[in-house]
Amino acid sequence: MVTAYVTAPSEFASELAEALVDERLAACVNHFECRSTYRWDGEVVHDDEVVLLIKTTADRYGAVESRVETIHPHEVPCIERFDARDAFAPFADWVEDSVE
Amino acid sequence: MVTAYVTAPSEFASELAEALVDERLAACVNHFECRSTYRWDGEVVHDDEVVLLIKTTADRYGAVESRVETIHPHEVPCIERFDARDAFAPFADWVEDSVE
């Protein structure tokens, strides 16, 4: 089982999560409000964003990354892949069955 | 060091966290409010939940999974295992000492 970690503007998060689940690229998405700190034009700034943890399969991770890149409003979105070392078997099966 | 990633209904999160720490299956639990998007009866739905990050050891991960499965209100809860590549040694020692 694989999790895609993506940051996005708050107003875009639900739209992204819905598209990925609706298109069966993800079984489910957990999204969290967060505060991000980074350097912008030489200044250290804080921004309110949302982190989305997108639950998918190894086979479909590439398609998730491409889809996020296509519809994300940022030119260089944060998209990272984290692999679970193990998962509760019935849940892993549900993810497998939910993704095409 | 190992983290169990579990989603749960908001009203159940503290009870689950307390049980795991009280029974020394976990050293500590960080829980976060989140919004989950998934397909239910053919519809894409949103739900408020909590994600729990349960800090334990490789030896006790199986016991954590079984305990969560037993007391969780969902039939197929999300339970995933993520292994830290490294951890601050004194903290890792504290986790080791806190878990039985």
Place this chain on the structure above:
Amino acid sequence: MVTAYVTAPSEFASELAEALVDERLAACVNHFECRSTYRWDGEVVHDDEVVLLIKTTADRYGAVESRVETIHPHEVPCIERFDARDAFAPFADWVEDSVE
């Protein structure tokens, strides 16, 4: 790409995030309010904290850990390392370029 997972008191989180980005030890930091459950003086307690996910490189992870240890108010802070299995190339390049 590497993520340092650190818990901290709410009032300290922004200061820590700013220091790490300002000193170019991290490209960005996503911080989340959370509730932590753990044993303290034999009692199971709950506490409001912040989790910081610090985006850095494998080369600079050691320096991030040392810096957090130095300025963190806790004697034994939670500092864990999670490695991404993969990352969107332009984002990974941005992190590489942002960290010294």
